[in-house]
Amino acid sequence: xxxxxxxxxxxxxxxxxxxxxxxxxxxxxxxxxxxxxxxxxxxxxxxxxxxxxxxxxxxxxxxxxxxxxxxxxxxxxxxxxxxxxxxxxxxxxxxxxxxxxxxxxxxxxxxxxxxxxxxxxxxxxxxxxxxxxxxxxxxxxxxxxxxxxxxxxxxxxxxxxxxxxxxxxxxxxxxxxxxxxxxxxxxxxxxxxxxxxxxxxxxxxxxxxxxxxxxxxxxxxxxxxxxxxxxxxxxxxxxxxxxxxxxxxxxxxxxxxxxxxxxxxxxxxx
Amino acid sequence: xxxxxxxxxxxxxxxxxxxxxxxxxxxxxxxxxxxxxxxxxxxxxxxxxxxxxxxxxxxxxxxxxxxxxxxxxxxxxxxxxxxxxxxxxxxxxxxxxxxxxxxxxxxxxxxxxxxxxxxxxxxxxxxxxxxxxxxxxxxxxxxxxxxxxxxxxxxxxxxxxxxxxxxxxxxxxxxxxxxxxxxxxxxxxxxxxxxxxxxxxxxxxxxxxxxxxxxxxxxxxxxxxxxxxxxxxxxxxxxxxxxxxxxxxxxxxxxxxxxxxxxxxxxxxx
DNA sequence: CGAGTACTTGACCCAGATCAAGCCATGTGG
DNA sequence: CCACATGGCTTGATCTGGGTCAAGTACTCG
Numbered sequence: 001x002x003x004x005x006x007x008x009x010x011x012x013x014x015x016x017x018x019x020x021x022x023x024x025x026x027x028x029x030x031x032x033x034x035x036x037x038x039x040x041x042x043x044x045x046x047x048x049x050x051x052x053x054x055x056x057x058x059x060x061x062x063x064x065x066x067x068x069x070x071x072x073x074x075x076x077x078x079x080x081x082x083x084x085x086x087x088x089x090x091x092x093x094x095x096x097x098x099x100x101x102x103x104x105x106x107x108x109x110x111x112x113x114x115x116x117x118x119x120x121x122x123x124x125x126x127x128x129x130x131x132x133x134x135x136x137x138x139x140x141x142x143x144x145x146x147x148x149x150x151x152x153x154x155x156x157x158x159x160x161x162x163x164x165x166x167x168x169x170x171x172x173x174x175x176x177x178x179x180x181x182x183x184x185x186x187x188x189x190x191x192x193x194x195x196x197x198x199x200x201x202x203x204x205x206x207x208x209x210x211x212x213x214x215x216x217x218x219x220x221x222x223x224x225x226x227x228x229x230x231x232x233x234x235x236x237x238x239x240x241x242x243x244x245x246x247x248x249x250x251x252x253x254x255x256x257x258x259x260x261x262x263x264x265x266x267x268x269x270x
Numbered sequence: 271x272x273x274x275x276x277x278x279x280x281x282x283x284x285x286x287x288x289x290x291x292x293x294x295x296x297x298x299x300x301x302x303x304x305x306x307x308x309x310x311x312x313x314x315x316x317x318x319x320x321x322x323x324x325x326x327x328x329x330x331x332x333x334x335x336x337x338x339x340x341x342x343x344x345x346x347x348x349x350x351x352x353x354x355x356x357x358x359x360x361x362x363x364x365x366x367x368x369x370x371x372x373x374x375x376x377x378x379x380x381x382x383x384x385x386x387x388x389x390x391x392x393x394x395x396x397x398x399x400x401x402x403x404x405x406x407x408x409x410x411x412x413x414x415x416x417x418x419x420x421x422x423x424x425x426x427x428x429x430x431x432x433x434x435x436x437x438x439x440x441x442x443x444x445x446x447x448x449x450x451x452x453x454x455x456x457x458x459x460x461x462x463x464x465x466x467x468x469x470x471x472x473x474x475x476x477x478x479x480x481x482x483x484x485x486x487x488x489x490x491x492x493x494x495x496x497x498x499x500x501x502x503x504x505x506x507x508x509x510x511x512x513x514x515x516x517x518x519x520x521x522x523x524x525x526x527x528x529x530x531x532x533x534x535x536x537x538x539x540x
Numbered sequence: 541c542g543a544g545t546a547c548t549t550g551a552c553c554c555a556g557a558t559c560a561a562g563c564c565a566t567g568t569g570g
Numbered sequence: 571c572c573a574c575a576t577g578g579c580t581t582g583a584t585c586t587g588g589g590t591c592a593a594g595t596a597c598t599c600g
Contacts, residue, residue, distance in 0.1 A: 098447075100447075106447040106448060108443050108446075108447070109443075119435075119436055119439055120436055120439045120440045120443060121436070122432050122433055122435075122436035123433045123434070123436035123437040123439075123440060124436075124437075124440070128440055128443075129443075148425075148428065148429065148432065149425075151428065152422065152425050152428060155418075155419075155422050158418065158421065158422060158428060159418065161432070162392050162418070162431070162432075162435070163392055163393045164393070165389075165392075165432070165435045165436070165439065166389055166390055166391070166392035166393035166394075166435070167393040167394075168439055169389055169390045169393075169435065169438055169439055169442060170390045170393060170394070170398055172439060172442035172443045172445075172446055173378050173379075173390060173398075173399075173442045175442075175446040176378075176442055176445040176446035176486075177368075177370075177376040177378070177486070178376060178483075178486040180555080180556095181555075181556065207577095207578065207579090208578075208579065208580095209578080209579095213448075216446075216447070216448040217556075217557090218556070218557050218558075219578090219579080219580095220556090220557080220558080220579095220580080220581085221555090221556060221557075223579060223580055223581080224556095224580080224581080226580095227580075227581085239564090239565080239578085239579075450587080450588095451587075451588065477545095477546065477547085478546075478547065478548095479546080479547095487588075487589090488588070488589050488590075489546090489547080489548095490547095490548080490549085490588090490589075490590080490591095491587090491588055491589075493547060493548055493549080494548080494549080494588090496548095497548075497549085509546085509547075509596090509597075
């Protein structure tokens with residue numbers, strides 16, 4: 001099992017050039033492994049299923065730059081920065097957050113390997129939130145103007161961007177609905193399990209405080225609920241290590257909060 | 271004042287063909303009046319500021335159909351319907367909502383004249399929510415495939431769609447953050463005031479129950495807070511009629527929850 | 541004018557926040 | 571290799587914003 005996890009990490013470390021090359025013509029790589037590594041809002045989803053020619057792929061590749069490593073606690077961008085690019089997480093993880101008038105931090109999202117961030121800044125042309133590395137992190141930079149120009153030429157790319165933004169919209173809308181602490185946390189754990197592809201053996205990169213903020217709960221509530229879930233034999237938890245035991249039980253609790261499942265099923269991509 | 275309100279209603283009643291014609295070549299209409307009518311996520315925003323040629327405009331016009339009138343309580347679409355089109359509200363108003371596992375209704379959004387809905391269905395290719403008319407309502411139908419094809423040709427249209435979706439994303443993300451009942455309601459009232467362009471004299475088309483559901487509050491809490499705001503001389507309320515008196519006071523309460531303001535300022539369009 | 545529905549108001553209650561210790565992993569310097 | 575400091579995590583005690591339940595009241599529409 002630890003081996004498998006390592007494999008996935010390795011796969012996620014493939015840069016976007018290589019992942020595109022695969023679908024094109026240049027290099028043969030184990031696609032299943034890559035898919036496993038990059039599940040949600042992923043480069044795979046961005047690059048693979050949209051019928052690009054290898055020429056299109058070269059073009060996309062040419063506008064992408066790698067940035068990093070960004071060390072834990074460093075910012076990728078800050079609230080108020082002018083908007084330049086969409087980012088794709090390669091390794092590590094980021095949180096996006098904003099500060100309200102009273103200086104309270106609100107975590108808006110977590111961004112795991114293979115996921116994209118920055119779409120919310122297109123409209124106002126400046127970043128509405130800050131993005132901080134939760135661990136040492138490297139990202140791909142997709143300069144937005146060039147990306148948009150390319151999407152103009154490549155219909156599959158436009159379609160993919162629209163779908164990704166639509167998906168983000170659903171996730172946010174779902175997060176905005178009214179659920180109990182129990183539902184939120186169960187749904188959150190299921191979503192992390194799915195997005196990391198780690199199966200039932202999770203390592204939570206983010207501290208409790210951030211999980212709590214994201215789910216609009218107090219840190220203590222998250223802690224207590226995890227303890228209760230453990231007592232009810234839904235999972236085992238020790239600090240950052242979580243082992244999901246009763247997935248169906250968790251789904252019963254968090255099903256209506258969990259979103260990725262339903263969208264995944266219909267999307268047509270494993 | 272009532273006259274002015276009537277003017278705006280009239281203006282909103284202009285169909286999309288006419289509004290496009292204006293910018294193109296066919297018909298001269300008071301653009302300021304139209305802008306006033308369609309403020310947020312509006313057809314105006316969709317059609318005006320993106321440098322379309324009158325030829326492009328004709329094409330856009332040709333794919334748009336008018337649908338309605340839809341009478342109060344009727345559905346424009348239902349959860350699970352396959353996704354076909356984006357809609358633009360011409361007159362009236364809609365709410366979007368979904369039902370959770372226990373059959374509880376969650377209101378996801380209100381859609382006023384000039385606003386678009388349906389973006390969240392692009393990704394899963396089916397509607398994630400139902401849309402019901404809150405009053406007699408007519409809409410423009412923008413078949414998505416044709417719209418996407420056209421966006422492929424017209425870069426301004428693609429850019430506009432991306433911006434609109436980005437904006438929706440910000441609104442949802444903001445709604446998902448943690449705020450008190452007071453902040454939510456104050457922010458909501460300010461946002462309605464802004465979006466309807468009615469100034470401080472509002473007519474709430476939606477019942478208390480729906481406002482409450484949207485803001486994740488109990489109906490009684492909304493009622494009580496309105497009573498309290500009135501007592502504190504922030505506003506006057508009588509059933510569906512609300513007159514905002516102390517806008518600054520409301521902004522102090524709801525400022526960090528209200529989103530439209532900030533995005534508007536930076537967007538470059540009045 | 542009567543019935544139904546939306547809204548308001550009051551009394552009470554509870555999920556989850558806040559406050560307050562303690563605990564335990566990791567790092568740091570001696 | 572061990573104090574001991576630091577910050578994340580847990581656990582207990584208490585508090586409270588807003589939910590729930592229960593009447594009323596007042597529009598609205600047939």
